[in-house]
Amino acid sequence: MPKNEWQRRTERAEELIRDRPAAGEVLQFFVAITGLQEELWRELEGPATASADPGTNFFAQPLPSSLVARFGSFLSSVKDRAPAVVVQAAERLGHEDAALQSHVLDSFWQENAGGALPPGPEDFFARAFLQPYAVNVRSRLALQRGGPTPCLCPFCGRKPSSGVLRPLGDGGQRSLVCSLCLYEWEFRRIVCPACGEEDHAKLPVYTAEDPKHVRVECCDRCRCYIKTVDLTKNGLADPVVDEIGAIPLDLWAQDHGYAKLQLNLMQL
Ligand SMILES: [Zn+2]
Ligand SMILES: [Zn+2]
Structure with a gap:
């Protein structure tokens, strides 16, 4: 079976960890995160979401509440595999109530609507958690081409x-x-x-x-x-x-x- 994109990145990161020990710690954590992202992505690829209306641009829609509800368990899983500084940040965010966790995710997702998160732990957790969903949403959208090549992503508008x-x-x-x-x-x-x-x-x-x-x-x-x-x-x-x-x-x-x-x- 051909490898999916998460597996290919994991494999490449493991090669680099062997060849470039200087970046080893960061890449080891990247491998752990990519594994969690692959799990999320596999669930999203299932039949339940594939049946959604193909014309809907989910980048412009609020996040599904069933997805947001999984953020807490994602934070716990990250904690098990993260360097100490990330563990503390995951614990802090994990102890917040559901409304605040949801606010972090919504702010990140609606960046173009003026939300946006500054660089740091919240941006990291939101990006890591929502990336598989973004990949899934993008793979279900048809690209409208035309005009000059854009500086921002033609699907989700990010840099x-x-x-x-x-x-x-x-x-x-x-x-x-x-x-x-x-x-x-x-x-x-x-x-x-x-x-x-x-x-x-x-x-x-x-x-x-x-x-x-x-x-x-x-x-x-x-x-x-x-x-x-x-x-x-x-x-x-x-x-x-x-x-x-x-x-x-x-x-x-x-x-x-x-x-x-x-x-x-x-x-x-
Ligand atoms: Zn410039
Ligand atoms: Zn994009």
Whole structure:
């Protein structure tokens, strides 16, 4: 049976843990979270939700109460597998009443309606918990194409948390990967995904000796950066996992005065 996307990411993270011990702790926790997300995703893929009206855009709808009701048990499961600092945050949120937990999830889900959560534990728990639902909702929607390639996810409207270069002819086709529903959409190579800058001279790209296949793509106009995983250099890499694993590049970019366009799931 072919592996699903959660299993593929888990496998890649386990490879990186062996090859890049420096990112081991973060990636081990990522593997644990991905396992919990896969369980949620499998339940959502079941016949009960598949029968929903295919035309409904669930990104624009309130979260189903049956899903929200599961958040408490998700927090307990995370606690069993998390580093100490995350355990404390999960306990704090787990002890809150159902109304507050639901408010955290709704604020995250309705980001575009002005909710939004600042980076931190609440954003992490809400994103980790709602990502499988977002993937499920997106897979049931047809994409309305048209207009220029967007800087935000054409499905859920979130920012990309990584880029990817896939082999195309002699070079690479650039895409962006959504930070919530994980959709990948083509994006012009010489454009800043934060401010739209197109001047090549203002869009420096930095690479390190190790890992060679992850680039830091910066913009000197808005001072944002995004990390892009170059599959033309390493065909085994994964756009989400290898981005998370390349932590030293974030430190480098931030030391040089760039701010990340969107933190990844692990809040890095
Ligand atoms: Zn999305
Ligand atoms: Zn920019």
